[in-house]
Amino acid sequence: MRLLIADDHDLLREFFDAWFQKEQIVVTAAGDLAGALAAVASSDAFDLILLDYRMPGMDGLEGLARMLGASKGAHVALMSGNAPREVVQEALDMGAAGFLPKTLAPKSFVNAVRFMAMGERYAPTDLMSEARLQTPVNALAQKLTQRELQVLEKLCKGMANKEIAHELGIKEPTVKLHMKTLYRKIGATNRTQAAMTAKEAGLF
16 A cells, blocks of 8 residues: 655654554655645556645645545545544545544554545544534535535625635635536536526525
8 A cells, every 4th residue: 555645744744654564554745835736747547546634735625626636546534633524525625535634543544545546535534523513414515515604695695706715715726626526516617607506595
């Protein structure tokens, strides 16, 4: 099994490397997103890519989106000391293999890594149960991630992509990606139709 771990803390990477070597897992390390992307581009496909949510270059979930597009088919997961539940849910909705708290016991961490490398999804039960409780009750809203709902709300207010990006603190290409996904989920083909569908559903 080949694992890529990207984290900006040297000691943590060394600790993980020591544990995974005991499990006969080959580890490649990177200190930021750029290094992780370079490692993927210059290597054969990894079984799992594990990204620190808060390391340099991640820019929130945009780093996850970039790695998902460049992963050569490898499963991609996030890890963090702490992350909001809505971030964990959105990462899973984007296609992440899972989310690993750094507070997990080493053996549990290794087991979760093996689990995700086989194509399964992993997230702490307490995080996901609360995330489900926070899911909006509106039938249309249940189809969308929290970020997609935010984008749709701004769209309904007539805001342009650039304005939405500025308002939400994300980049314009990311807004376009969210729009494409939410269009598909709600059966819309353009901005006007999406806004009408949302308003007819009483969403905003």
